[in-house]
Amino acid sequence: MKVVKYLGTALIGTGLLFGCSPEKPQEKDTTFVQEKQSAEEKLYQNYCLNCHGEQLRGGYGPGLQKVGRKYTEKEIQTIIEKGMGKMPAQNYIPKEEQLQLAKWLANQK
Numbered sequence: 001m002k003v004v005k006y007l008g009t010a011l012i013g014t015g016l017l018f019g020c021s022p023e024k025p026q027e028k029d030t031t032f033v034q035e036k037q038s039a040e041e042k043l044y045q046n047y048c049l050n051c052h053g054e055q056l057r058g059g060y061g062p063g064l065q066k067v068g069r070k071y072t073e074k075e076i077q078t079i080i081e082k083g084m085g086k087m088p089a090q091n092y093i094p095k096e097e098q099l100q101l102a103k104w105l106a107n108q109k
């Protein structure tokens with residue numbers, strides 16, 4: 001009579017690593033800040049870039065680099081909310097983000 005024994009080896013991973021050294025770049029020179037994107041740039045990328053292109057240069061939609069000369073903050077917010085011509089309304093964007101974007105764009109002159 002043969003008895004074959006299988007030894008199941010259960011490996012339980014308990015190696016959780018805590019306390020990765022907290023070397024955060026806190027005291028960095030402020031000139032590096034510009035490498036970071038502003039909140040508005042992120043919003044633009046999320047909502048507008050597909051049509052209006054990198055760096056506001058335009059694509060399917062017109063360039064927005066000097067849009068602040070053409071429209072006020074309020075007008076831009078209305079364009080975002082209601083759309084305009086071939087631009088569909090972007091009214092799924094939370095109002096405060098629309099306002100943030102509009103303010104930022106109104107300063108692109």
Ligand code: HEC
Pocket residue numbers: 044047048049050051052060061062063064067070071076079080084085086087088090093101105
């Ligand atoms: C689906 C593509 C699309 C998206 C997304 C889009 N746009 Fe547009 N946008 C257009 C098109 C196309 C026009 C031109 C409309 C026309 O004149 O018929 C336009 C026009 C505009 C104008 C007027 C420009 C001018 O010179 O008259 C503004 C301002 C504008 N868009 C802002 C935005 C902002 C801000 C967002 C992001 C929240 C956005 N758009 C998202 C396609 C888009």
